Amino acid sequence: MRIAAKLKQAERELEAANRDASMAEWWLMHVLDVDRTGLLIRLSDELTTDEAKSFDAGFERLLAGEPVQHLIGHAPFYGRMFEVNRDVLIPRPETEELIEWVVEHVHNVSDDDIVDIGTGSGAIAITLSLELGVRVKTVDISREAIAVAERNAAALGADVSFYEGDCLAPIADDSIRILVSNPPYIEADELLDETVAGYEPHLALFGGADGLDFYRTIIADSMRVLCADWQLIAFEIGYNQGQVVKSYLSERYPEAETGILKDINGKDRIVYAVREGIAHGNEMDQADRS
Ligand SMILES: C[S@@+](CC[C@H](N)C(=O)[O-])C[C@H]1O[C@@H](n2cnc3c(N)ncnc32)[C@H](O)[C@@H]1O
Numbered sequence: 001m002r003i004a005a006k007l008k009q010a011e012r013e014l015e016a017a018n019r020d021a022s023m024a025e026w027w028l029m030h031v032l033d034v035d036r037t038g039l040l041i042r043l044s045d046e047l048t049t050d051e052a053k054s055f056d057a058g059f060e061r062l063l064a065g066e067p068v069q070h071l072i073g074h075a076p077f078y079g080r081m082f083e084v085n086r087d088v089l090i091p092r093p094e095t096e097e098l099i100e101w102v103v104e105h106v107h108n109v110s111d112d113d114i115v116d117i118g119t120g121s122g123a124i125a126i127t128l129s130l131e132l133g134v135r136v137k138t139v140d141i142s143r144e145a146i147a148v149a150e151r152n153a154a155a156l157g158a159d160v161s162f163y164e165g166d167c168l169a170p171i172a173d174d175s176i177r178i179l180v181s182n183p184p185y186i187e188a189d190e191l192l193d194e195t196v197a198g199y200e201p202h203l204a205l206f207g208g209a210d211g212l213d214f215y216r217t218i219i220a221d222s223m224r225v226l227c228a229d230w231q232l233i234a235f236e237i238g239y240n241q242g243q244v245v246k247s248y249l250s251e252r253y254p255e256a257e258t259g260i261l262k263d264i265n266g267k268d269r270i271v272y273a274v275r276e277g278i279a280h281g282n283e284m285d286q287a288d289r290s
Contacts, residue, residue: 233273
């Protein structure tokens, strides 16, 4: 069978099974060991018997709902590939927007200024370390997640200190200037797609009855770890959690500027608090220097 026909057939079958049809192309590129351009070039070739066998074996798993990232063992995030497995959340494109915003708004960052709560694959901590060129602290309650993130940090050459524990508990007093987190934020009784519920760790997904437990816990303890000249706090949130998480932040930090940012789909996705006077850190730095 020609590659183009195989792809079409696979996409149709995934659609019929209510799965994401784009996974077929992703899986095919992996089996053929080509990028998208390479796939386009080969579309009119015949699949070899071995290629067809490998494709079909994985395709059954895709049809059953397994994420393609688990078949491949890696997921892209902010231009880099991260090892993923059932112990960690597959990093999402929405979280790249959190990185972008943080990188744009921090200034004069040094080693150990940043803490990321809820390491997972290490996507946030590792990316911030590499983008900003500093050592980043990160905490996860899951030893298995930390093991994956440690391998990712080593493979990508990032300088990250890992702490196993509950939220901010392992972090010493008064040492942090930038706090970021994409905590578990799904409501306990929300029904999820089986690709998520069946394959991603529940520890990474659910944030208590109203999904807000982690925001309350982290914000309540944040004053203990932030130093006097802290810069910002930024959380990824669920689409309907913006106002309430923003209100938690303004209650705790009435002097700070707080706000909600939308993702590319127009949904509330990031809530932040920025200490007064540093909202435009990079611009201020430049003005200070002139
Ligand atoms: C939504 S995932 C985020 C993973 C990664 N930061 C990302 O954005 O792709 C949340 C992470 O929080 C971790 N976690 C759950 N409960 C925790 C707790 N009490 N303290 C610290 N981390 C926790 C989970 O193990 C999971 O890795």
